[in-house]
Amino acid sequence: MDDGSTKASSSNAAPDRTPLSPDTENKNFLRSSLKKGNFICTAELVLGRDHNAGEAETFVKEAAQNGINVISLTDLPGGNPALPPEAFVSYVLEHGLTPIAHLTGKDGNRSLLEGRLHALARQGVENILALTGDAQKSGLGGKAKPVYDLDSVLMLWLIRSLRDGVEYNVGTRTAHTTPFSFYAGAVVNPFKIREPDLMMQLYKLQLKVAVGAEYIITQLGYNLRKLYELKQYMDREGMGHVPVLANIYVPTAKVAQMMQAGEVAGCVVTDELIKRLEKEKKPQRLERAALMVAAVQDLGFAGAHIGGFGLTCRDFLTLRERAAEIGRDWRNHIDELVFPAPGEFYLLPPNGDGLSRRNGEYQVTRLKPRASFSQRMSEMVHRYFIKDGSFGARFFKARIAVTPQQNGDASWRHGFWYKLLEPASLYRKATLGCVGCGDCLQDHLNYAGCSMRWCYKELRNGPCGGSRVDGTCEAHPDLPCIWNLVYLGTLAVGDDPQKFAHVLVPPRDWCLDKTNALANRFVGLDNLCKRTEVAVPCKTASTNAKLNESSITNNEDTSPYADHR
Numbered sequence: 089m090d091d092g093s094t095k096a097s098s099s100n101a102a103p104d105r106t107p108l109s110p111d112t113e114n115k116n117f118l119r120s121s122l123k124k125g126n127f128i129c130t131a132e133l134v135l136g137r138d139h140n141a142g143e144a145e146t147f148v149k150e151a152a153q154n155g156i157n158v159i160s161l162t163d164l165p166g167g168n169p170a171l172p173p174e175a176f177v178s179y180v181l182e183h184g185l186t187p188i189a190h191l192t193g194k195d196g197n198r199s200l201l202e203g204r205l206h207a208l209a210r211q212g213v214e215n216i217l218a219l220t221g222d223a224q225k226s227g228l229g230g231k232a233k234p235v236y237d238l239d240s241v242l243m244l245w246l247i248r249s250l251r252d253g254v255e256y257n258v259g260t261r262t263a264h265t266t267p268f269s270f271y272a273g274a275v276v277n278p279f280k281i282r283e284p285d286l287m288m289q290l291y292k293l294q295l296k297v298a299v300g301a302e303y304i305i306t307q308l309g310y311n312l313r314k315l316y317e318l319k320q321y322m323d324r325e326g327m328g329h330v331p332v333l334a335n336i337y338v339p340t341a342k343v344a345q346m347m348q349a350g351e352v353a354g355c356v357v358t359d360e361l362i363k364r365l366e367k368e369k370k371p372q373r374l375e376r377a378a379l380m381v382a383a384v385q386d387l388g389f390a391g392a393h394i395g396g397f398g399l400t401c402r403d404f405l406t407l408r409e410r411a412a413e414i415g416r417d418w419r420n421h422i423d424e425l426v427f428p429a430p431g432e433f434y435l436l437p438p439n440g441d442g443l444s445r446r447n448g449e450y451q452v453t454r455l456k457p458r459a460s461f462s463q464r465m466s467e468m469v470h471r472y473f474i475k476d477g478s479f480g481a482r483f484f485k486a487r488i489a490v491t492p493q494q495n496g497d498a499s500w501r502h503g504f505w506y507k508l509l510e511p512a513s514l515y516r517k518a519t520l521g522c523v524g525c526g527d528c529l530q531d532h533l534n535y536a537g538c539s540m541r542w543c544y545k546e547l548r549n550g551p552c553g554g555s556r557v558d559g560t561c562e563a564h565p566d567l568p569c570i571w572n573l574v575y576l577g578t579l580a581v582g583d584d585p586q587k588f589a590h591v592l593v594p595p596r597d598w599c600l601d602k603t604n605a606l607a608n609r610f611v612g613l614d615n616l617c618k619r620t621e622v623a624v625p626c627k628t629a630s631t632n633a634k635l636n637e638s639s640i641t642n643n644e645d646t647s648p649y650a651d652h653r
């Protein structure tokens with residue numbers, strides 16, 4: 089698919105972004121439907137481990153004959169080996185359908201991800217769903233090595249950069265990659281049942297939209313009230329124009345049990361739902377899903393992202409037809425749509441209709457958690473010795489200043505003042521679990537714990553969606569999700585956790601690995617001066633503020649989803 093904006097790949101000229109022609113726009117059924125405000129049902133196809141994907145091919149063939157227009161293709165789901173989407177998109181395109189290629193950061197570093205995006209662009213794939221990816225589970229000969237070089241937010245940043253073309257050097261010449269008009273989407277998990285998990289999800293969603301997510305697909309879930317609250321939050325926080333597709337997954341009792349046991353990351357499944365599923369056959373399960381499709385359409389969602397183990401094309405069509413018949417009658421079946429977990433946190437107070445009060449106040453805690461001793465100590469050291477303008481910062485900056493020419497030369501790391509800072513690394517290791525990345529973001533995390541050490545996915549811009557219902561890590565059920573501790577730690581020192589919705593932390597610079605983070609901070613080599621303050625672009629203007637480099641801006645959007653329906 090030609091996006092009408094291609095240029096010679098080695099051009100010296102700065103790239104422009106040419107708007108899509110109406111013809112190209114129409115070829116992308118997802119983009120054109122969402123722009124027009126037409127409710128859309130997309131089908132999720134889980135690609136398995138074998139290159140012989142007969143079942144997936146049958147689904148696509150039948151979909152093409154039955155008016156299912158958009159197929160989303162998973163990327164090594166569940167942390168297992170599988171066929172990647174780029175191996176199957178051409179089959180989808182050949183059948184006249186629009187693919188959404190999932191792209192996760194768990195198996196490849198930023199170079200491979202960039203290469204995969206070019207591969208997708210070559211095949212004419214515009215729709216990308218950027219995900220951090222599940223924790224690794226298996227691989228030939230043992231569990232695979234986790235990569236996680238870029239989190240989902242940084243993948244959106246990469247996609248955005250490629251959309252405009254990336255500048256690079258070929259010897260003494262400057263070149264640009266050919267711009268490609270990706271249509272980038274992101275995921276949010278609104279079903280979290282504890283305040284820290286939920287709020288950090290919502291803040292990260294804001295960050296994703298600010299960095300370039302143009303549509304959102306939710307995690308699967310069985311609580312319509314949570315979906316309703318997500319829409320309310322998005323409307324209130326200036327994201328009402330961003331189309332949201334609710335992920336509607338039709339589970340069997342067995343799959344639901346696996347979800348509840350944490351074998352499918354980030355799912356909330358209650359005992360009550362499992363009890364009902366155990367008594368049901370497929371028609372009842374499809375009926376519940378149809379109710380959900382009808383409900384989300386009525387509540388202003390842009391579409392339904394439908395999936396389920398063993399779901400055939402016929403099931404998909406039945407579900408869609410039933411949803412149309414149900415229409416607004418879903419309100420009489422709210423007990424099939426809201427499965428609350430005991431003690432669950434809701435952002436808004438309850439309403440009489442089983443959902444939440446639309447204009448209610450956010451119920452975020454007013455309690456102040458206590459900061460740990462090491463957190464208080466580190467904050468104090470930061471204030472007097474590390475923070476820009478502090479006594480310590482002025483003293484050391486004057487002594488270990490590095491000129492740009494010296495950056496490539498490591499001799500300054502052998503000097504007296506650099507050596508004098510070495511005990512700082514020991515302190516970080518002892519109190520924060522520092523792994524010596526040399527590109528520290530502890531000040532951003534209010535010294536609540538190092539995400540390079542305590543987060544399995546080494547995330548730098550907020551949590552993945554995988555934390556368990558008790559707030560522990562998807563990959564390490566014996567450890568709390570570090571981002572929950574960061575949320576509480578941020579409140580404990582009187583800072584505002586909303587900052588996690590507005591500050592984009594750049595990817596870790598591996599040049600700094602195993603070097604002294606404090607020295608890197610004093611000479612300006614670490615991420616501090618590369619952090620960017622971003623804001624959700626409003627419907628009519630780009631509002632992003634800029635701290636350092638080129639501002640991240642989104643297109644003016646005239647989406648129909650801005651108004652609450």
Ligand code: SF4
Pocket residue numbers: 542543544545546547550551552553554555556560561562563564568569570571
């Ligand atoms: S610590 Fe939290 S964000 Fe990191 S992998 Fe575990 S659940 Fe995900």
